[in-house]
Amino acid sequence: MTKDMNDTDATRRNFIKAGMVAGAAALLTPVLAKTAQAAAPVDAAAPAAAAPAAPAAPGAKLKMGDVLRVAREKLYPICRVCPECDGVACAGEVPGMGGIGSGQAFKNNYNALARIELVMRTFHDVKKPDLTTTLFGQKLSMPVTSAVTGGVTYNMGNKMTEEEYINSILGGCLDAGTLGWVADGIGDKMEVFERRIAVLKTQFGGKGIVTIKPKTNEEIIKRIRMVEEAGGVAVAIDIDSAGRAARAVPGQTVEPKTPKQLAELVKSTSLPFIIKGIMTVEEAKIAVEVGARGICVSNHGGRVLDYTPATATVLPAIAAAVKGKTTILVDGAVRRGQDVLKFLALGADACLCGRPLVRGAHGAGRDGVALIMNTIKDELTVAMTLTGVADVRKATSNIIAKVQA
Numbered sequence: 517m518t519k520d521m522n523d524t525d526a527t528r529r530n531f532i533k534a535g536m537v538a539g540a541a542a543l544l545t546p547v548l549a550k551t552a553q554a555a556a557p558v559d560a561a562a563p564a565a566a567a568p569a570a571p572a573a574p575g576a577k578l579k580m581g582d583v584l585r586v587a588r589e590k591l592y593p594i595c596r597v598c599p600e601c602d603g604v605a606c607a608g609e610v611p612g613m614g615g616i617g618s619g620q621a622f623k624n625n626y627n628a629l630a631r632i633e634l635v636m637r638t639f640h641d642v643k644k645p646d647l648t649t650t651l652f653g654q655k656l657s658m659p660v661t662s663a664v665t666g667g668v669t670y671n672m673g674n675k676m677t678e679e680e681y682i683n684s685i686l687g688g689c690l691d692a693g694t695l696g697w698v699a700d701g702i703g704d705k706m707e708v709f710e711r712r713i714a715v716l717k718t719q720f721g722g723k724g725i726v727t728i729k730p731k732t733n734e735e736i737i738k739r740i741r742m743v744e745e746a747g748g749v750a751v752a753i754d755i756d757s758a759g760r761a762a763r764a765v766p767g768q769t770v771e772p773k774t775p776k777q778l779a780e781l782v783k784s785t786s787l788p789f790i791i792k793g794i795m796t797v798e799e800a801k802i803a804v805e806v807g808a809r810g811i812c813v814s815n816h817g818g819r820v821l822d823y824t825p826a827t828a829t830v831l832p833a834i835a836a837a838v839k840g841k842t843t844i845l846v847d848g849a850v851r852r853g854q855d856v857l858k859f860l861a862l863g864a865d866a867c868l869c870g871r872p873l874v875r876g877a878h879g880a881g882r883d884g885v886a887l888i889m890n891t892i893k894d895e896l897t898v899a900m901t902l903t904g905v906a907d908v909r910k911a912t913s914n915i916i917a918k919v920q921a
């Protein structure tokens with residue numbers, strides 16, 4: 517993203533200035549609109565009037581600066597679209613885009629990755645590094661998928677419909693040659709899940725991975741059947757949502773799972789089953805034992821338990837224990853291609869990118885998501901060339917200069 521921002525006039529300084537103007541406008545708008553709103557009741561389910569999409573004249577190249585500007589106009593103050601998405605400005609904003617409580621777990625993710633330095637090596641013949649990989653039978657242009665981000669209403673300010681949002685995430689990822697994930701938000705009723713699965717099935721022929729909250733096994737299996745019917749690529753449980761029962765829809769619940777319960781879920785489907793929210797070697801090993809085809813090392817973007825360590829901190833030990841026995845995914849503050857390379861060097865097979873794609877979707881829909889993914893791909897290509905990594909499957913810790921606690 518940095519690269520594209522430099523390509524446009526959205527330098528860091530201009531970016532902040534533009535943000536202040538947009539922010540002030542966003543703050544004033546509700547005040548000015550108050551009278552009109554009082555006369556016309558708002559349907560909470562209907563998306564609010566959207567800011568215009570980023571200008572894209574036919575054939576014109578979409579610019580990152582425009583995408584982020586429109587995203588800020590739409591999302592402010594829920595997301596300030598900061599020059600660095602590091603968890604500082606939005607600390608404590610859950611629901612919203614931040615990390616829970618002090619926001620430290622989100623900041624830990626960002627800071628730990630930022631502290632990792634890459635060794636530059638240029639005496640080699642890696643001119644065209646191979647970024648491609650295969651994930652759950654799907655050939656991808658790079659080892660990066662979307663993360664799981666749900667809650668257009670309660671997390672993102674109700675500026676897009678579910679259908680528009682899922683279409684942007686899944687479509688933008690596919691356009692960039694990779695895969696998107698479909699969420700099951702903690703506050704979402706079954707009807708919302710059904711709408712998402714309908715988009716997955718009818719618009720994308722099932723090309724996406726679906727996450728399900730840790731509800732009762734019976735409820736989860738009901739949803740797994742829907743994913744199977746839609747032709748989904750894989751299914752996941754975000755087990756780290758287990759402590760959020762208070763935010764669940766009335767009548768629903770979420771709960772931790774025993775290894776036996778997890779094994780039942782894995783056995784209930786022929787789809788690859790992924791356990792998202794692994795932060796210890798012990799649970800990574802259990803995930804392998806119960807037959808999970810993938811784990812996602814994740815602290816849920818710092819949104820579920822304050823003061824958890826960064827995913828970059830726990831990943832190396834987890835990878836040392838289970839590499840090759842299950843697919844190791846990781847998320848948490850992937851912002852650039854360099855972050856992807858760092859995670860690969862720490863032992864991941866692929867990583868997930870969350871908040872930047874929320875901005876992309878709000879800034880320019882499917883094209884905005886594709887632009888962000890393609891920018892990450894360009895950055896990853898450069899980073900591999902300058903560290904001498906020929907193949908994403910062969911990145912090792914010898915490209916890491918130092919990892920500080």
Ligand SMILES: Cc1cc2nc3c(=O)[nH]c(=O)nc-3n(C[C@H](O)[C@H](O)[C@H](O)COP(=O)(O)O)c2cc1C
Pocket residue numbers: 612613614625663664665666667671699700701702727754792814815816817818819847848849850868869870871872874
């Ligand atoms: C607005 C928002 C909504 C999210 N919703 C979900 C969700 O429904 N299910 C889930 O497993 N994770 C959810 N997450 C967590 C992400 O999947 C992911 O773990 C995290 O955001 C990755 O970090 P990043 O956003 O810093 O890239 C959400 C994150 C955000 C920011």
